[in-house]
Amino acid sequence: MIREDIEKSSSGLSIFMDLLGHDIQNSNQAVLSYLELILSSPAAGEKTKKYAMRAASQIRTSSILVDNMKTLMSIRDISERKLPDVDLKQMIEQSAAKLQGLFLDRRINVDSSDIAEDTTVPAGTYADELFDSLLMNIVHLSKNEEISIKIDSQKDVVADMPCWRICIRASDMNMPTMIVKDLTDISSSEDLSKIVRISGIYFAGTMAKALGGRLEMTVAENGSGCTFTLILRMSDTHD
Amino acid sequence: MTSVMIVDDELFIVELYRDILQLRGYKVMITAFDGEEGVRKYSSAPEKPDVIIMDHRMPVMNGVEATKEIMRENPKQKIVFVSADVMVEAEARDAGAAEFLPKPFRMDDLIEKMERLSPP
CATH class of the missing domain: 3.30.565.10 (Histidine kinase-like ATPase, C-terminal domain)
Structure with a gap:
């Protein structure tokens, strides 16, 4: 019974993390693209571009962290797989x-x-x-x-x-x-x-x-x- | 001018694509917020878009199913499939998508794929 409950809650958590990851990547996509628009704008000064570049790096990092999180949810059975x-x-x-x-x-x-x-x-x-x-x-x-x-x-x-x-x-x-x-x-x-x-x-x-x-x-x-x-x-x- | 149809359930993503594509000289002619609406609007459009940008995870009908339906109607349709889930790439290509872009992508990557699929 306990084992079943654990499996059920793990599966629920996995689905939730998957949904959360998907939504975060959508938000990251929007922020990254608008930052790229700022970077490509001739009206943006050097300082603005430097800040936008730093923000873009952080967004890409956040995307990798989301991927890491999804991977961690799926590695329980790695050792049994070839x-x-x-x-x-x-x-x-x-x-x-x-x-x-x-x-x-x-x-x-x-x-x-x-x-x-x-x-x-x-x-x-x-x-x-x-x-x-x-x-x-x-x-x-x-x-x-x-x-x-x-x-x-x-x-x-x-x-x-x-x-x-x-x-x-x-x-x-x-x-x-x-x-x-x-x-x-x-x-x-x-x-x-x-x-x-x-x-x-x-x-x-x-x-x-x-x-x-x-x-x-x-x-x-x-x-x-x-x-x-x-x-x-x-x-x-x-x- | 290359015409585009956008199928994505997130309004802010549809607006984002529209902003990027219009800035780069593309004409966004149809938008849809789920796969079924996408197929319906595509079928009833008197003029078909040159390229479709298709999301995967959407309510009612997902991107792979919508791609299959559209390709059944017009096997020559060019589709750029976009998803945060890289595991879906093979399925999307099997359904008929010409290109796949994992989210989040760089704007230039989207434009490069659009250019590749645009009519000469």
Whole structure:
């Protein structure tokens, strides 16, 4: 009886989140488009355009958060499903290209040249969302206009499982003290619920866990940079 | 001038499309607020629009069903399918939509698709 009730309420919540997500995306669409109209108007001054650009970045972020929310509602059974292999090098390069489009007022340099060509993981489209979210949050955490991100991948074996260790190092970040404290606190804990201020990191950590891996992080005390390491199961086809 | 029909249940989204398209020189000739109204207005229109912008999640009849009905009547009709739900893309294309745009999209992406589908 209790199980039935839980399943019923989960399903109700899922439908509600789906409806809510749909309505939020409609509102985001309208706000984003009107901001684009302001940006394309010759009558708008430089300051107005700068503010509109910042607002547009936030709307795009809000859209990604809505997608994250919908994904989190659907990941309960990931571990039981056979997900298609994904070429992470290609996928991360696409995420990096999208990133600059999301933050028109920032200069973002992503160096992915050290990701091994054969970095494949069984994660399907979830990998896409995981890296989109992680990279987007790195930019969010930074106060600087220019951000450098370097990504590499290395083979590893964790608990007898062949894995890829994907390291994302961000520098020149100038993170606020509060964020440094939060990241430091959560980097020493496995409890994802401690991530109260940074939902995108919570999302990435939860996704990594659902995919049978994990997310680790270290942060420079002075807030100049941070490193996120994703440990993800290697594809079975890999030798 | 390319003529357009907009089918979306949100008044503010219909107005938004109208603002964008009129600014870029398109003529919005028909608007409808659900799939059934869209099919009805399309069928009774003496002159058909060059392009239809079709939402998916609408009351009475959804966008995929409305697309199927319209394509049955006119297999050459050009439809840009727009939805916040990317999972519906394959279904929309199977129904006959020529283009798919996930929400929220950039204005230039919509215009690019409209240009691609506009008559020469």
